[in-house]
Every structure is written in C-alpha cells, then in structure tokens.
Amino acid sequence: MSSREQPSRLNFTKTRGRGGRLRPDNGNRFYLHGSRGRGGGFASRPAHDLPLEPDLKEGLDTTTIIQKIPAPPCPKAPEYFPIDNVKYVASYNWVEAEKPTMVVPGSPAIWTERTVPFTLEPDAGSVYVDQNTARLSQYPMLPLFTAADAIHDQDAAPVDWPSMDVVTDRNGLRKFLRWLDPSPGRAVRDFRIDVQLVGTKTLVLSRWESPTPEVNNGRSFGHAFEAAMTCAAPDCPSSGHQRVITYDMSNMKMIVRFGVDACLPSPDSGVATTSTDDSDLTDALNRVNIQQTSAPTTTSPTINIVRAGTQVPQDALVEVVSRSVYYLDQLDWNELYPQLALSQTPALRMGVHERGEFKELREWQLEGAGTRVATRQSGTQRGADVQDLSAQHRETAVQIVRLARLLQDVQKLAIARGPGPAGGFSLVCEGGKLHVYARKMDEGGDGKSLTGSCLPPEVVARFETRTDQDLDA
Secondary structure, eight states, rough: OOTTTTOOOOOOOOOOOOOOOOOOOSSOOBBBSTTTTTOOOOOOOOOGGGGOOOOOOTTTTOOOEEEOOOOOOOOOOOSOSSEEEEEEEEEEEEEESSEEEEEEEOOOOEEEOOOOOOEOOOSSEEEOHHHHHHHHHOOOHHHHHHHHHHHTTTTSSOOGGGGGGGGEEHHHHHHHHHHOOOTOOOOOOOOOEEHHHHHHEEEEEOOOOOOSEEOOOOOOHHHHHHHHTTEOOTHHHHHHHHEEEEETTTEEEEEEEEEEEEEEOOOTSSSOOOOOOHHHHHHHHSOOOOEEEEOOTTOSSEEEEEEEOOOOOOOGGGEEEEEGGGGGGGOHHHHHHHEEEEEEEEOOEEEETTTEEEEEEEEEOOOOSEEEEEEEEEEEEEOEEEEHHHHHHHHHHHHHHHHHHHHHHHHHHHHHHHHHHHGGGEEEEEETEEEEEEBOOOSSSSSTTOOOOOHHHHHHHHSSSOOOHHHHH
C-alpha cells in the first residue's frame, strides 16, 4: 500500500479476529500457532523452570558512554505519509522440529468467522517474546535472509542489499518511537538494540531479547482469542508467521521484518473456517520436501526449508487484539497506529470480553486519516461508522519523520566507527535516556568483539558490492 498514491490511507473499519487453535502441549515446546504478530510462540513451561532475564548491558563496555543520543526535534507535518513504495520481500513460518525449520513462503493463520458470544479460558503457560532469538540466538536476523534467498531463487528479482539503509525488526522501530513520543502517563521501558554496519552504509539492528519464555499472568485472553478466531492455512504448519517487506521511510530505504497474526481468506481459496488438527499439520509437514540452506563449507547454522504456503497480499494482513470491556475506553492509538503503520497492516480485529466471555467483535479497516468502525454483537451486524483518527494520522507521520532522522544520526555514527563487529555498538535506553556503548573486545588482542557479528560472513558479503546509484552519489 503506497501512501504517496493514497496520502490519507490509514483509516479503519471494525469486525472480529484471530490465530490458530490454542492447544495443550507437553512441556517446553512451542504451540503450533501463536505469534500474535510479535514472532512469539506459546509454550507451557512452569514459571519456576524459567531462567532469569539477561543483563541489558551484557557484553558491553560500560566504563564509558560513547555518546548520548538526543531526540530529533519535531518537524512540520509532512505533505504525504512518510512510508511509501511498499514491496514484499519474503515470509516464513517457524515449525516444530529438532533443527531450525521454516516453511517458505508460509502463510499467516486465516481469519475465520465465529458467532458471539463465546467464552475462552485465560492465557496460561509462557510465551516466547521472539522466536527468531529463541531458535537462532547467535544470528536472530539470519532467517530474514534465508527466507529472502529462498523466495528470490524461484520467482522474483533479488534484493539490492547494498542500497538499503536499515535492516531491522518492526519491534526495534516501535521501541524507538516509544522513546521519541511516549504515551502520556507511561514511562518508557528500558531496551537495548545492537547495531552493526555492513557494507558501506547499511545498519543491521538486532533485537536484544531473552531467548527464554515469559510467563503469562493468567488474566489476559489475547493468545486464546487469537487462537480461537483463526485456522491454519492448508498444508502450512506453523508456530508463528514472519513477513519481510521493503519500503522508503522519508529518505531511508528500509527492510522490515514483523510478525503477522492473521490474514483474510482469499475469495477463491475455498479455505475451511475450522482449524486443522495437529495430526493433519504433522502429515502436511511430512509431505513436503525439506531442504537444507547451508552447505558444509559455510559458517551459517543450518536452517531447513520447507517449500509450502502462499505469498499473501499486503492488503490481506490482519492485526488481532483483545480488550476487556472495562478498559475499552483506554484503547491507546498512540501505540496501535504506529504498529500498523510500520508494517502497513491495513486491518485490525478486536475481541471485547468481560472476564473471558466475548460478546462483541470489532473491526477497523485503515482507509485514510479517518477510520471506519463496525461492531458485531451476538452475531448481529451493526452499521459502520467513521472514527476520526486524522490527528493520530498526522502525529504518527511526524513521529516517523523523527524516527528516520534518528536512524540517520545512528547511521552516521556507525559509518564513523566502521563496519564489522569491532565497530559495532549498542543503543541502550535506561530511565528514558538513550546511550551508546561499545562492545567488549577479546582480551587476547585479536580485535574481535566478544558478542561477535550479527550475521555470518557470507551474508555480510552481499552488502559489499555497491550499486551504480550509490557510486554516482
């Protein structure tokens, strides 16, 4: 969806939503469906078995703060929404296997119709914040490139990697935006993002997340609602769907990865609206060909590739949330709007519940600076109305321009420090202050960073050939 072609294209219409079946599991495996758009998978692991959170400054030289990063000033509202030229790059599903295994292109879970009211049990067990980190802790960004290579080997032009300014997860961009423009009355949560320059100008921003699960509090219903409102795509087992797109953000060329909760069914797909059994998913995985992506001569960890699924159109993506009726008036568009904008997700589905009894399903459809809203209660469709989000649309545009300027500042710092692990650094936000720390170096004097490279050498090498456009600049 191009914002330059549709300058006011971030608006909504309301209906309903969610993910795959919530299934019991046998200890510490991921559930077959469960990313909720954040790349996390469900696990039913007791709280007392979970390790402590890692130190936010682990592996960093904390004796000196290299630089304090100031927030760029607020610019004037741009004439057009500052995200444009959106293109699909890759997608994949994580599946349960002994070795890291992805279904490419995979598919999000498919949004289904379900009549309200219905009652769900609260979320239980634990959830992985980021499956990419949990499954490939050494190189969490590697699956992005593996999936892109698998996609473009078959039917698309390769990505011009050296021309890109930033390769990142949406999660990191959202953290920066919360720091730039915190919600009223809400403190900015501490975070860390590791930064490495590859090639001559490209930033690779890596999430710093625990590879271990977080425990559900037993009072939320988001995962259960997501699971109840979706079904698995045919022959496409999954414990979470990831999508990679490229777009221009102001004057920055971006590669952005994000989790997808669900997608709308294709009118001619004939997809059933009931979830697939576990045995059916296992049979599907057994039917498809598994390929290894890494030859023995490379240093990359092996990722098995399953060729299955369908490239879903951008305009079919759905974000799924739930909300207690008691907190419905506290819906934070300062949080939701940028989330949808940064992934160009056009639809939001919300289940409204009272202590787990879902009585109302709402849909928002992004159609511009206003948002079309429809609600459904007890299976009855009510008339749609328009929720005016023009102020939020303008504010989000301003903050995304600020975000682009922040990334430019970080890019200049990275270029000055040089490429590779030795020049790498980390952005650490503590107490609302964003500081730059260098990585600790090996005391053996070989100039190597203790934290290592964010990508294996053969992936870094693809950024080292400059494009004709770069050479002319």
